[in-house]
Amino acid sequence: MRIGIVCHPSIGGSGLVATQLAMGLAQRGHQVHVISRERPFKLDPATPNLMFHPVDPVHYPLFSDPLYTYTLTAKILEVMTEHQLDVVHAHYSIPHSLSAILASAIAPRGIPVITTIHGTDVTVIGQDKGLYALNLHSMNQSTRLTTVSHYQRDYVLEHFPLERPLEVIHNFIDLEVFSPAHASLTLRRELAADDEKIVMHVSNFRPIKNSDAVLSAFYQLTARVKARLVLLGTGPDIDMIKMRCRDLNLLEQVTFLGDVTHVEQYLPVADCVIQPSYRESFGMVLLEAMACAVPTVSSNVDGITEVVEHGVTGFVADTDDVQALAAYMETLLSCDATARAMGQAGRERAARLFSPQRQLSAYLACYRRAIHAH
Ligand code: GMT
Numbered sequence: 001m002r003i004g005i006v007c008h009p010s011i012g013g014s015g016l017v018a019t020q021l022a023m024g025l026a027q028r029g030h031q032v033h034v035i036s037r038e039r040p041f042k043l044d045p046a047t048p049n050l051m052f053h054p055v056d057p058v059h060y061p062l063f064s065d066p067l068y069t070y071t072l073t074a075k076i077l078e079v080m081t082e083h084q085l086d087v088v089h090a091h092y093s094i095p096h097s098l099s100a101i102l103a104s105a106i107a108p109r110g111i112p113v114i115t116t117i118h119g120t121d122v123t124v125i126g127q128d129k130g131l132y133a134l135n136l137h138s139m140n141q142s143t144r145l146t147t148v149s150h151y152q153r154d155y156v157l158e159h160f161p162l163e164r165p166l167e168v169i170h171n172f173i174d175l176e177v178f179s180p181a182h183a184s185l186t187l188r189r190e191l192a193a194d195d196e197k198i199v200m201h202v203s204n205f206r207p208i209k210n211s212d213a214v215l216s217a218f219y220q221l222t223a224r225v226k227a228r229l230v231l232l233g234t235g236p237d238i239d240m241i242k243m244r245c246r247d248l249n250l251l252e253q254v255t256f257l258g259d260v261t262h263v264e265q266y267l268p269v270a271d272c273v274i275q276p277s278y279r280e281s282f283g284m285v286l287l288e289a290m291a292c293a294v295p296t297v298s299s300n301v302d303g304i305t306e307v308v309e310h311g312v313t314g315f316v317a318d319t320d321d322v323q324a325l326a327a328y329m330e331t332l333l334s335c336d337a338t339a340r341a342m343g344q345a346g347r348e349r350a351a352r353l354f355s356p357q358r359q360l361s362a363y364l365a366c367y368r369r370a371i372h373a374h
Helices: 013-027 068-082 093-106 129-141 150-159 185-191 211-222 238-247 263-269 284-291 322-334 336-353 356-373
Strands: 002-006 031-036 050-054 087-091 113-117 144-147 166-168 197-202 227-232 254-258 272-275 296-299 314-317
Touching (some): 002 013, 002 093, 013 031, 013 050, 013 087, 013 113, 013 284, 013 356, 031 068, 050 068, 068 093, 150 166, 197 211, 197 263, 197 284, 197 322, 211 227, 211 272, 238 254, 263 284, 272 284, 272 322, 284 296, 284 336, 296 322, 314 322, 322 336
Parallel strands (some): 002 087, 031 050, 087 113, 113 144, 144 166, 197 227, 227 254, 272 296
8 A cells, every 4th residue: 555644753652653653554565655844753764665755844934834734735745646645644633634634635636534533632732612623624524533542532522523433543562662671781770779769751741741740759759769760751841840859859869861762772671650641542651661561650541541451560540649659659669579560461461452463454454444435
């Protein structure tokens, strides 16, 4: 098949899933064309059968704002026509799906558009009154519609009058890339002393990620366990987190790594991963940790409980229940056998339910049905 994939390039779940999908489909022999503002951070340009098409910016003094939606539409149209795409798969409804629908309508030969709803596109941006109608239009005009969890499906059905079925295709993980086999003793020693446990939190540090609770729970934990908190990523809340570290006298025990491209190098050296988000349609970081055989402590919201299994792969608690978050971390960090068993159970669950083979086949079947219906 000739497949166009439209996605965000930045560090974040939806772009990551789209990139994995693009590379996986190309490795299976499909011709894949990735369209994005810039090269997605994990897209390997050496992947055979894969081409990357950056959206060309337009700078014209008449327009004070960048014309991204139009330049994106123009690029999708160009790639669709020149490479005779069979389908275009948009990750995120606005603007990706809307642009793909417009490009398909303009093209001499329109093609099926598949839209995947990732979460924030409908739960955060979708709540904007002005954009609601555009979001609804892009979903209803897509040939086929998918989303990443049953929770997210129920949310969309409750908030948007859909005229299309909404299929659930869970996100997936490459168990060779994310693996405990890649745990580096050298890296572990760089990050922490031999007698220190490592708690990791990977985030874009937006309020929705509740990083404040990470710090509060870690603060409680340090009274009972010798531990280091390693923070990966950056975002709007990072300065507030640094200030709170100072206030709590935690600066010595917290390491700020900033944005990290290869999170798979860091996760395997963690003793536990904490993710107490307020919202999470899926929670890719938790799946990445599970694949690395690292037990998790997370909130119990939205799609998270489809990914982790409480008491088996780690623990879940109410989002702001800092005491419970700290107590669960203590359980994991003070008993190596429990942590090891839960980490292993996480990796097994990831292999069983979230393998690339399974999910790639589901997307391909979805594309075929879209072509058939078009
Ligand atoms: O969580 C974010 O802020 C980033 C966002 C995105 O669009 O990349 O993540 C969403 O999509 C991911 C991939 O499907 C999911 O794993 C995240 O749970 C989801 N985020 C939210 O629903 C808040």
